Structure formats: structure tokens, C-alpha cells
Amino acid sequence: xxxxxxRTVTGQVxxxxxxxxFTLVVxxxxxxxxxxxxxxxGQLLYLAVAGCISNDLxxxxxRFGVELDSVRVTVEGDFSGDPAVSDAITxxxxxxxxxxLEALVREVDRVAEIPNSLxxxxxxxxxxxxxx
Numbered sequence: 001x002x003x004x005x006x007r008t009v010t011g012q013v014x015x016x017x018x019x020x021x022f023t024l025v026v027x028x029x030x031x032x033x034x035x036x037x038x039x040x041x042g043q044l045l046y047l048a049v050a051g052c053i054s055n056d057l058x059x060x061x062x063r064f065g066v067e068l069d070s071v072r073v074t075v076e077g078d079f080s081g082d083p084a085v086s087d088a089i090t091x092x093x094x095x096x097x098x099x100x101l102e103a104l105v106r107e108v109d110r111v112a113e114i115p116n117s118l119x120x121x122x123x124x125x126x127x128x129x130x131x132x
Contacts, residue, residue: 014038042086046075049091052114057095060108066099089118 006015006026014035015026026044028034039047050073061068077089093105109115 017044042077042079045086046077046089048114049073049089049118050075052112053091053093053108056108056112057093057104060111061097061099061104064100064104064107066097066101066104068095068097070097071095089115091115 002019004017004019006017008015012035013028013033014037017024017026025038026040027036027038028040030036034040053073054071057071058068072094073091074094075089075091078087079085080087095101095105
């Protein structure tokens with residue numbers, strides 16, 4: 001089971017996101033009333049896609065006899081509507097190494113958990129509201 005959390009920095013809209021011992025900064029752009037100090041939610045969604053693809057390339061590489069030297073995953077998309085939802089998300093993989101790199105990328109596109117969760121419409125629901 002995965003669990004992540006955000007907590008605002010006292011007196012700011014900026015928050016620290018954590019998952020176990022790992023942290024990152026979550027914020028809104030300054031022009032939208034935030035501190036402009038970290039990733040916004042949309043960037044984090046697209047970063048989740050990029051991170052998943054990158055990690056899975058390294059996870060699956062041994063099965064394909066592939067040695068990876070470098071991997072760059074670029075994810076693009078936008079948000080529209082009211083309430084805003086993500087438009088179609090696209091990504092590009094640039095990599096170097098040896099072996100059948102194209103077959104590896106196609107397999108990762110098929111099995112990567114985050115893209116598949118989005119493709120299949122994973123339900124998201126509010127579980128509880130705690131007023132402190």
C-alpha cells in the first residue's frame with residue numbers, strides 16, 4: 001500500500017509532500033496566488049507519468065537483455081474545462097544503450113502502472129474530512 005501526504009508550511013500555501021523519507025515541494029504559481037516554490041498538481045500528475053515510464057524502463061530492461069545508458073522521458077499535456085481536467089497526455093522517450101530499445105519501450109508503454117491507471121480511469125474518492 002502506498003501513502004503520501006502534503007502539509008502546508010506554516011502561514012503559506014506552499015506545502016511539503018512526503019512519501020516515507022522522500023519529500024518535494026508542492027505549490028501554486030505566484031501569479032495564481034501561490035509562492036511559486038514547487039510543483040503544482042498538474043505538473044505532479046505529468047511527472048508521475050514520466051517517473052513511472054523511466055523507472056519501468058530500468059525494471060524491464062534485464063528481461064529484454066537491454067543495457068541502458070541514459071533515459072529522458074518528456075510528458076506534455078494541458079488542462080481545460082470547468083472543473084479543469086487533463087486533456088490527452090502524450091510522452092516521448094529518448095534513450096541510449098544496447099539491445100532492442102524499441103521493443104523495451106513498447107513493452108513499458110503496455111505495462112506501466114501510472115499510464116495504465118489513467119487509461120483505465122482509476123476511481124478517486126474523498127474518504128474523510130477532519131476539521132481540526
